[in-house]
Amino acid sequence: MSHSCSLLAPVDEDQEFHLDDYEGARARWCPGCGDHSVLTAAQRLLVDEQLKPEETVFVSGIGCSSRFPHYMKTYGFHGLHGRALPVATGIKLHRPDLNVFVVMGDGDCVSIGAGHWVHATRYNVDMVAMMLDNNIYGLTKMQTSPTTPQGYKSNTQPQGSWLPALNPIEATLGITNASFVAQTAEWIPAHLFATLQAAYRHNGFAFVRVLQRCPVFTADIYMDAVRNPEMIDMLDHPDGVPVPESLRQIYPNHLRHDPLNLSAARDLAADTSRIRLGVFFRDEGLPRYEETRHLPAHTADDKIRILNEELDQYAV
């Protein structure tokens, strides 16, 4: 995602961007909503990486978290429920020079848009895909989502969720050509930032699941984990997200995990008795669809000449 075309933006190359250059409308999420943390981390990332606002696009679906682009002062595409990934893919295919971030909720990503999640992972188009997972449908007022814990009560399943929760990390790791799979949590801002930064710097489709609390509907799900860092394993590796210095003491459980080791990653992801944060898998050697499909541009006259040659084959 590091490429940018200077011809497209004749702005002063020395211009330095500050936090307020990325701040859009005032966020209207509930107080205590995990989305606020992600927004702050994303804005910090853009400052850190000095991304040009006009060359950056945040694409979202529908749901609480999908209001995200409105609160950024970049280009934003707040489209349809579940369909952020195809839009983002179209943008990158046509304009690989743009920095593309996708913000989805759990309903967006692994329910109504699940097909796109599988295939976007396989396309491995260079973008950051964040799944803001609060385990519930919030905007529509507390319906069970695929990641709702089994037995958890909602308005649609008042007797408790009937099925075991879907494991998005394990599932993503099962998709051919997955190149970056990470998990972080909104209540650990330093880890959240470090993970988003690693995702941004990854060349390929970077899938980041952000564990989140919905203060209104699922405040209790991660309550124990928030209070007790012992419950969390930090995946630690220089090729993934090294555990930030500030967290090394607070989070005592560090698991040395080489993100190139796919089978170890799958085992770590499958074991849901522990909450594991960090980069499960990362491989920059995998083919990227927008690169595979990239073609040189042609002038109009050039195209007319080639088209005439093609039409000759159909001449009577």
Add this chain to the structure above:
Amino acid sequence: MAEDTAVKTREQTGRAQVIRSTQCTVEVVSDSGEGAQKCGQTFGAVSAKMGNGVWTVEIIPAEIQPPPRSPAGASGNRIRIGERVVTNWGDRTNVCIAFNEQVLLARHRLDAIEDDAILLVENMWATHSDEDIRAEWTAAMEELGGAGYRIIEVPMEQECLTVVDNARKGKNMFALGILCWMFDRDMDLTREQIAHAFRKKAAEITERNHQLLELGYAWADENLDVRIDVRPGLSAENTLVMNGNQAAAFGAVAAGMEMAAMYPITPATSVSHQLGEIFYKFGGIVHQAEDEIAAVGVAIGASYSGKVAFTITSGPGLALKTEFLGLSVMAEIPLVVVDVQRGGPSTGLPTKVEQSDLLAALFGQPGDAPHVVMAPATIEECFHAMITARRIAETFRTLVVVMTDANLATGVQPFPRPTLDPAWQGSAPDMSAIPEGKPPYDWDEATGLSRRFIPGTPGGMHTLTGLAHDGNSRVAYASAINQKSSEMRSRKMAVLQSTLRPPEVYGAESGDLLVVGWGSTKGAIEEAVDRARAEGVSVSSLHLRFLSPMEPGLKAIFSRFKKVMTVEINYSDELDMPYITEENRRRGQLAWLLRAQTLVDVDCWTRVLGEPLRPGAIHDVIRSNVSKGGAA
């Protein structure tokens, strides 16, 4: 019925009787996979190159490998050739060459064969080792024999085995040889055409096919005593020959589009086959998405970030794309959608023609989603429609649905080669810095038009949304804002309509009956009008290319005719059916629109037979409606 169109004379040259005719319809039918289509296509292409008018349609079973020797499996081509331009597939076939008697029987039962037709049929089945097959042959030949056709048995298998080991793979070129003799086709041209058709295969394949061609020709010369003379009366100069899907694909290239996102669906997919072969040479991408929804999503993403993209689909896919089409309208993202219509509803008739998506294309999106719907009427127009569609989509920041159908998609016809204009490619989108404070929907009060802010443009940062929004693209639920933005989106359609010309009337400007059509039926309707006018019937026709917004001046044109009716390939009730009254009658889809738009009591005649309309059938309808309407 053939006597209406074909002027025939007979003469004897040597042994063979020569029938001279202004036009002739030929069918080649076989089991699926036996190559009848390649035979038919080659015959059509050679005829076009020789200067005959040609219209070719595919006869396609819905399954890839239907049971062999079954009437449901009939696969092949109908080729109608004429001395002059041929605009449609005609009525019934005059010559049919069949690889087994069951597929021939299928055509007979579909009333596809002219009473005095010449039928050539493979006779290996008469002496087949399987008793059931012999019995089927006997029964079929009895049924066909009773119909009065001239039936000629051809030992195709036996003859082809002298050249190839597997005659099943060679009969099509043998059959082509027979047709070449019967219609006196240019053999050099035919050999060239075969070489072109098999250009991707090994050289010996072409050579063997040439041998089979000559074998068929020699067999016919030896054994047949009837030839048909349809003289080439056209100049083949500066002419292209292709089907409508190919024309749409080339049109997209000529229009400068660089992204086609699609998901396989019959009968639209072959647009992407054509593009798959050539698009990359122009820097264009055919993206085969994971589903219909993703296909339109990718096209919208690409369009949003620069050049107008398009997606290709058919009815069921159009339904799946609906939500995104609404977004394209709401957020004013230019988009071109090609809907190659097939029979519906649901999976319907995947390989057959219908015009039943019109109202869905216009009104399928939830909420009020004004957008453009166009319908090319000919294969040539499939090419040009893409250029117009892209231009409109971009200028008006809107969705343009281009509606073709299975008839245009698979029909092959020669048409004048377009002179390509670099201006069609469009200019690069405006990405100059946007002055501070200029809103992303800076609607011109009168026209609703505004500049598109494309990512990468300095100063244009905003979040596009499918939610109700104000000019600044801020989510806004206030009633006045929603009223205003709805008005702005709607206004663009009126502005476009103000630039359209009134449609031309085919025939006299006034009279007893005006037949109104849209899409692929133009050729058949006009041929029927010609036949009726030749009999002195006061009838004209009119064909619409824009269905939304409607072309101007319709009411004034309609007022000059005693009766106006549409002819369409979609379903409508008829008044003599049980329970059907003027009040509850469901009419053809264009008739609905015209009645609503003009308040004229527009009648309709429609059929959903899974085949293009026959000019003879429309002719009958015209006659009965003028005698009714004219008297009333």
